[in-house]
Amino acid sequence: MRIIRIYYPFELSTDSYVTLTDDATNHLANVLRAKTGQAVVLFNGDGNEYSAQLSEVAKRKVVAHVDSKISISIESPLSIHLGQGISRGDRMEWVIQKSIELGVTEITPLITERCGVKLGKERWSKKHEQWQKLAIAACEQCGRNVLPILHAPSSFADWVNLSTNQVRLTLHPRADKAFRHVPMPPAGARLLIGPEGGFSEQEIYQTEQNGFQTIQLGPRVLRTETAAIAAISALQAIHGDL
Template structure:
C-alpha cells in the first residue's frame, strides 16, 4: 500500500496536493475506492480510502489509525563531509531507509566539493525530496530533515544539543580501536539523541578530529576495514538498529 506524508488534514480526511496528487493519479493510476496510507506531521499513520479526485487534489477518508512503531528508538543525526558526485544522495536515501533522524552535510578540509551558497538551496530541496520518497518507500512515520551544507565551525556549534557524540575516524580503525562505538551503543536509551560525524573521501584531518574531540566527541573505529565515505554511515546505522531493535 502506497504511503504519503501529508500536511493537510481536515477532521476525518487528508488532502493530497501537488506531487502527491500527481503520483496517485498519473503514476499509480488510482481511483476512488483505492486505499493508501497517509502520515500526518505528528508521525501518526492511517489507512485511508480515496473519496474524491479533483483537478487540484486527492481527498482521502480516514478508515483506521495505525499504532505501529517503526522508528529507531534513538534520534540519529548523520553529519557527512561533503562527498563527490551523487554519494550524498545515496547516503540520504539509504540512511533514511535505515532509520536516520536527520542529515547534516558539512564542508571538511579534504572535501573536494566546496560550499556554494547560490546552489545550496536547490540541492537541499532535492535532498529533502529524496528523503521523503525514501521514507515513504520504507514505510517510516517521519521524514528525516536534511539541512543546507554548513561549515566545520557551525557543525561544532550544532553538536551541543546531543546526548551522545561520536566520530568515525579511520586512524582509530588503523590503530585497532573497537571499544568506543560499542560503549556508546550500550549506553543509549530510548529517546536519546546521537550525533555521528563522518569525513569525506579523504577522511577527516587530524586537526578536525582533535577539535571534535575537544567538543566531547568520542573518536571511534568501525572495525578493521577502512570503509568508503558512503558506506560508513550505513554501517553505523545497521549496527545501531541491530543493537537497539534486534537485540532488545
C-alpha cells in the first residue's frame, strides 16, 4: 500500500508531535478514513521528507508523531518559469497540476488581452488560493519535497517586462527553431504560453521587444493546455531529467 504524503506548512523536527492542517485533517480522517498508527510522510518544502505515524485521528483533529528526517531530492536540474495565459474552465487547473508533476520551478498565471476569465481583485485572490491548494496536492502526489513558486495572477505586460537571466521562449507553429537548437543558460528557461485565443498583435510585439524567441513544436496549432505540457516535456527531455 502506498504511503500517504501530506504537506505541513510549518517547521518539522524528529521526535515531535504536530497537529495537521484542517485540509490535511479532513483528507485523512474523513476522505481516506485513516487510522491511528498509520504511517505517513510529511514535507514542508525544505527539501526533506519526514516519516511519521498518526498518533491521534478524529474528525477535526489529526496528530502525527515525526520519527525521522530523510533527505530526498527529485527536483529537476533545469529551472523553468512558466508564464501561462489564463483560460476558462479546468484548463488552468490542469496545466498547474501537470506542469508541477513535470518539474517546473515557478508558475505565473497571466491576464492577457484575450483572457476569457474576468474577475475582481478579491476573486483573483481566492482563485490564487484555490490554485495553491492544487499545487500542494500535485506535490503530494508526485513526490516533490520543494513547492514550486505559484505567483499571484499578473498582467501580461508586467511579466514579459521582468528582468531575467533565463532564456525567453514562446511557441509559434511557423517558427524556424526547435527546442533542441536553443542553448540553455544556467538560469534555465522562461516559457510563455498564450490563452485559448492566442496573443494579440500588440502582445506579440511586446514579446519581440523583450527578447522572447519563437520556438516550434511541429507544424500543428496546439491547444493552450497541450502546448504548455508538450513544451515543458520537450525542455525537460533535452535539458532536464526526462
